[in-house]
Amino acid sequence: MKTMRQFTAAAVQVSPILPFNKEKTVDLVCEIVSEAADKGAKLIVFPECFIPSFPNWTLDLNDSSAWELHLRDFTYNSILVPGPETDKIGRVAKEKGVYVVVGVNEIEEKYVGVLYNSLVFIGPEGNVIGKHRKLFPTMREKLFHARGDASGLNVYDTEIGRLGGLICYEHLQPLLKYSLIGQGEQIHCAAWPGWPDVVNGRTNKHVIDAASRTMALEGQSFVIVSSMYIPQSVSQNIDLGNSNWSFFGGSGIINPAGEYIGGPLYDQEGIVYGEIDLDLIPLRKATIDTTGRDSAWETISMNINHVERSPIKRTSDSTNKELIDKIEALESKLQDFEKRSAAEKQEILV
Template sequence: MPSNLPRFKAAACHTSSVFLDAAKSAEKACELIAEAARNGASLIAFPESFIPGFPVWTALQAPIMSHDFFRALSAQALLLDSPELTKIRMAAKRHGVVVSVGFTEGTIASLGCIWNSNLLIGEDGSILNHHRKLVPTFYEKLVWAPGDARGLRVVETPVGRVGMLICGENTNPLARYSLMAQGEQVHISTYPPIWPTRPSKEKGGYDLRKAIEIRAGAHSFEAKCFNIVSSACVDVGMRDALGQANPAMLDMMEGTPHAVSMILDPTGQIISDVLSESEGIAYADIDVAHCVEPKQFHDVVGYYNRFDVFSLTIDRSQRDPAVFVDAEEVADKSSQASHRETLKPTAFELERLVAN
């Protein structure tokens, strides 16, 4: 085990997007990166679908009423080499910080196919990890496609071994365990601003804040890792856009619990400010060495498990819509095979070689 484990300051941004505007949301991210870096942060996390905003309308009106919103979101979806993500990567490099940012991802393979994705960006501006949410939750299935496990990884960074999951994935024990089993020391969990499940006047709706608190504490405690929780918040721009499209959506939102941003230690204790109703940045000083002592009590990827009883296999292969083999490749492979066949020794030659 390294004797000099990282010590650093983490920043969880509790912030709103510039709703359905990828370029302005990216500019806002760069401003917040600069602010957090000035305050000494080495790891800065942004909310789920920060660029260009969370599609909350899917919870508030019927899908047949939401085509305009879907077109607007798709138009703002980003490819990995987009100017917006490049700008954020350059900001991370300029300030020498690690950045996690949620965004809606598009693809040239299918116009309108989009994912709920997250990038982990290194202090040199490189992409360290690219994760697509494995399963869109509830009404999110009307917007985002399911991801694959290519980004279900923990990566080595100057601030420790970092893993990340998006919103409801933090409820998936196997996804969480897969990160624990890779030596996760710092976990990033990201969330939307609200998550309505019932009209505001009805009781029994989903309490997003309470759900985040339970999940964040559980993963910190079970993984014995730090947990950086970054959630979005509702701003005037989002409310105006929804209200202009359908005033009833604002009534549906009324009283819906808001998300929360905070940072927890490996015992599940909150060690930062707790932000919910207004924008801000939650900071905490982190010493990765504090992950060690709690492992004496239960190390679920070490002594506190039964690998002869339980096993987990994760398929991290990339899922592409099709595999194309061009004629030139076929000809080249055929030529290589013929060459190998020509060089292959005959049975008589093999016997002679063995005899000698």
């Protein structure tokens, strides 16, 4: 596949349609993809859990029934991957010839009520080329999301380079980051929720900034940071009890030296654009190359279990027989080896 060395990337910082409305939010995604593509973007990245929204409310112990009803509504507004909603976004991606990466709340047909915090990769042919389910839901997310697995810790070969991504506080998990860096990731999509600005007297803004720039420095890669912003005119109309929707954003585009080439954008909606030049990556690797001369794979390496998680694993009689046959074959080889060793030892003694 021939790689496009230079292209424009777009980091989206807007509010989903609230209260939860997956149909209108998907329509919004399609509109933004079309707009960004018309302005030259080849890669368009959306925030964490953008469809239908990041779940930033929590359980009210004085009214748990209300929380259950809100969660059911939230689940009904979440999507299958692939599914009708990704197909709709895919049609626009195909029409415009672009890559779209969007955070969603993902449901499964088989297990009703299960939600995943997922990052979906859609290619210019209109199909889902991959998805990553957040492995470790953070803090209050554990009320909503099941754990993902490593089957989605992949880097995709595309015409714009080797593309991957992580979600929110996964950027504070060194092993998760290196699982992508070690696959030669060049373009990293960092999906964040935006969060309320001040918590316990401290600002959250530096977290997204520091973690995203560190990702660029550690991987010598470009990082597209997409974070959510919800205007007060929208948040004041959301009634979910114990919640906070004053998200500040923080979207931007960072080069392999950890420098912003677009953004960061705070406290307003918008789309941040940046020019990606893959030829800057080897220039940065001339200083530090964490997958080449500055690594020691023979000393420190990773083992990733890419098997999908499932509550049921079936073991058939044929599987058992195959295992027994393998064990018996190994035992036979071991016995032959012991006999040969004993014979050779006897010859040496003679």
